[in-house]
Amino acid sequence: MDVADLTPAQARERFRGGERRPTAGWCRGWTQANLIAVPKALAYELLLFAHRNAQACPVLDVGEAGAFQTRLFPGDLRTDLPGYRVYRDGRPVADRDAVVAEWREDLVPFLIGCSFTFEQALLAEGVPVRHLEQGSNVPMYVTGVPCEPSGVLSGPLVVSMRPVPEPLVATAVEVSGRYPMVHGAPVHVGDPAELGIDDLARPDFGDPVEVRAGEVPVFWACGVTPQAAIMASGVDFAIGHLPGHMAIIDARDDDYRVT
Structure with missing residues (x-):
């Protein structure tokens, strides 16, 4: 099956x-x-x-x-x-x-x-999901963006990334924004360096995915963030x-x- x-x-x-x-x-x-x-x-x-x-x-x-x-x-x-x-x-x-x-x-x-929840909705609107195409894990990155602390807990934001053709970025933002309880709209679109990410080919968790010509890296907040806080x-x-x-x-x- x-x-x-x-x-x-x-x-x-x-x-x-x-x-x-x-x-x-x-x-x-x-x-x-x-x-x-x-x-x-x-x-x-x-x-x-x-x-x-x-x-x-x-x-x-x-x-x-x-x-x-x-x-x-x-x-x-x-x-x-x-x-x-x-x-x-x-x-x-x-x-x-x-x-x-x-x-x-x-x-x-x-x-x-988890952002996997809105991936079928992205696909239904023609937005590709590269890690599904590749049969791999989604790439996840520890950013340089600090979370708001609570008591002893503090740490960086973790994000997942999906490359999106530039004409479909607005669609990806709108579709994922319909799911606020599973991370919702992206936290960042474009240059990974603005999040403190040095190399998309070296995710901290998961697998790297191909970013093709004409595609923009789109980043969503990730539920691995609590584990990053545990470590930090x-x-x-x-x-x-x-x-x-x-x-x-x-x-x-x-x-x-x-x-």
Whole structure:
């Protein structure tokens, strides 16, 4: 079966069974989300950080302390994503297929909106999505733009990039702007140096994509931003998704579309 035709439950079952790959293009019409789980003592500060940096960190759902399900994710957050990253003292110390052994009773899971949610809408309007064409992960970059801090949490904005033909940039802005709960309109169009990005061919997360003649790099706020804050702030322990390897939730893309 084409992964685009899977239901969220079918995709979660495949990840639980060991399939490991980025999720762009999976479960057409269903919403994907970033995972970040932090100790309960830090949960309020993360929630405030997300509120203050809402375009990068739009909160879709929050679980109870120790829970590995949420209202929108009825699977198991410890096993039903295709990849995880474990942080200790602000450093990524392990990438895991599952995090059953690492999951703690005080961890509060947050599900953060993902720009994969509006990619089908872009395609429907004729806007190409290069990483889907290439069958690769979306490129993501740590910028020089600081987020607004909250308590001990601070760090840089992370962005995803999609090259867009210049005549379609306005369309890409308008279409993605209909989805404010999953990052919405771009934060920057054009010169990556203005964001402090030195080389598009060397993303910090994900894979590089081809930028063709006549195309403009377009940058959206990215839900990996909380993981960048975990690293910048030296947080003692956290678990996130492996960038681009998302939680597929029981909500439809159109649930987050506004008119």
